[in-house]
Amino acid sequence: MSTDRKGWHDDVTTNSSGPGAALAGHRALLLDTIRGAGEMSRASLARTTGLNAATVTVAVRDLIADGLIVEIGRAASTGGKPAVLLALAAESRYALGVHLDHTSITYVIADLSGKVVAVWPRRGGADARAPQLVVERIAAELTTFVQRIGIPTERLLGIGLVSPGPATSATGIALSSPEMRPWIDFPLVDALAAATGLPVVLGNDATAAAVGEFWSGHVDPTAMFAALYMGTGIGAGIIMAGNPILGSSGNAGEIGHICVARDGALCWCGSRGCLETVAGAAAIVHAARAAGRAPAGEFLHDQFADVAREALAGQPTAVALFEDAADYVAVAVQSLTNILDLDHVVLTGPAFAIAGALFVPAIQRQLAHAFFARGTHGVEVTVSSNASYAAATGAAAMVLQSELAPRPTMSGRPAATSGASPSAIAGTGPSTSGAPLVAAFD
Structure with a gap:
């Protein structure tokens, strides 16, 4: 399904210099600050981030226009006019997380705040079939997952894919345990990006789990x-x-x-x-x-x-x-x-x-x-508290972190990402809310 994902991924993760890059950095900083606090006023954002009020005003205006943050009311009065509070529009964007192990594959959908919306554990993993066939399976199951949960495709930021360490290279698994040997040097990132039409970030499961714990606020x-x-x-x-x-x-x-x-x-x-x-x-x-x-x-x-x-x-x-x-x-x-x-x-x-x-x-x-x-x-x-699917949760958090608050990547080098457009994953309907849904459909 063809979708328009204009603006968000390119604007936030750009590595170019100049005013556009500065604005992208300001947007990322403000988004991450709001995410951590839950809700903040423009004045509080300026104090917390060190950005001047004019910069905050411009960036906040753009973030509201893009549907990434919303005004949720006013703070309690402290004597003057109550400040308008801002919060993430959590359902405006989603990240997909995939944990590829040698006997299973676990899928996670997380919203922009990092909240896990749904989990889908599946039997049969990396050693069951040739790598390309497994990639095609992952792409098909992600499509099913997104459609069944009801996430519009244009809201998908990308896919985080993690596997057992050690040594994931920029685009594939360079070294691994005996069970994962068929995957050594397979162009995993490019293959999954081509199959799904979404950017892919690659990492190892332990580091991803740590990122997920941090991102979840636990x-x-x-x-x-x-x-x-x-x-x-x-x-x-x-x-x-x-x-x-x-x-x-x-x-x-x-x-x-x-x-x-x-x-x-x-x-x-x-x-x-x-x-x-x-x-x-x-x-x-x-x-x-x-x-x-x-x-x-x-x-x-x-x-x-x-x-x-x-x-x-x-x-x-x-x-x-x-x-x-x-x-x-x-x-x-x-x-x-x-x-x-x-x-x-x-x-x-x-x-x-x-x-x-x-x-x-x-x-x-x-x-x-x-x-x-x-x-x-x-x-x-x-x-x-989410140990069973921590790696997949962390994989989704890797995508969110690369978008909201770019930091060093799982490989220690520039982000191991690849993308293709239009997206091959199609979803419709409203997102889920409440406790994570553990999917059990065929």
Whole structure:
């Protein structure tokens, strides 16, 4: 379906110099400031951002004309004329998030404020078919998702696509675990952009999950925090002052490949004793089998969930397996926390969604005992409220962040985006509201 997406993407993300670029930067700053506050007056925006009143007035006028912000009434009077309050027009734009794993694909739609409108988890992932066929499947399922939820195509900003790390290049997966090897050097960004007609931003799941936690407002925006992500593997996304710490190749936070067991098992990365080999989902399932258990389920996620349920129910063998894994994770988190002086560690991802409660006590004990700066401040350890679909949520947040408040990208380099027009995704009708809808259509 042909759509007119004029103005928004180009204006906000332009890298050119001159008045147009300055206005785009002002628009992004004001949008992000309003998003963070919920509602603000023009005068408050000027004070908060440091922009002069005339600049704020011009930018706000344009944002209202574009339908991105709205006037919602007046503030309480403080003696003079009450100020007019501004808020995001949350339903004016939407972002699509896709988490591509080797056994599943999860889709998310988020509105301009970052609120998750709908989630659609699907079985079968990256290793099921050839990459191009999977891309075509993603494009078709996104079309179905958007149409069923009722999002007009012209309101779509783009697609955030994330997969297990490490090392996503600017346009595709450069290195990955054995399950994702068929995708190495496949032009993923260009292929999905061509199939959907939308800009595509690429990243890894752990960093995306951290961006999603920040964007959702579930963490203090001034905090130094890490999202510890466990799905197929283990990784960490690190946020400092709202910015992801990426490293020179976008591979910062690969905590799953910290050595915690010297002379331990060989990891797929080529090292021995990596955290993933003793505490990852596959390691726990393997240990359960070695202990005489028979985890139920076809996929690793299901087998891990079966062992976790036994541990949560108090089955001694399963409890012991998770206690060992949690101790290894706690030591790795202590190292990460000492190096970065973290305020907050959020456990997220599908494995922690099921078993996070089995890991929190060990991490808390380790930090209380051995965190170097424990006499100065504590470290909050929590389980994400949307851990099951955190990566897909973060993928959508990557799009919103690139539009509302351009910051360093997931790769640590200029945005890994590609787009095509007109859009091949067509949606109609009003958007949803309220709690996220978990879609269950065929």
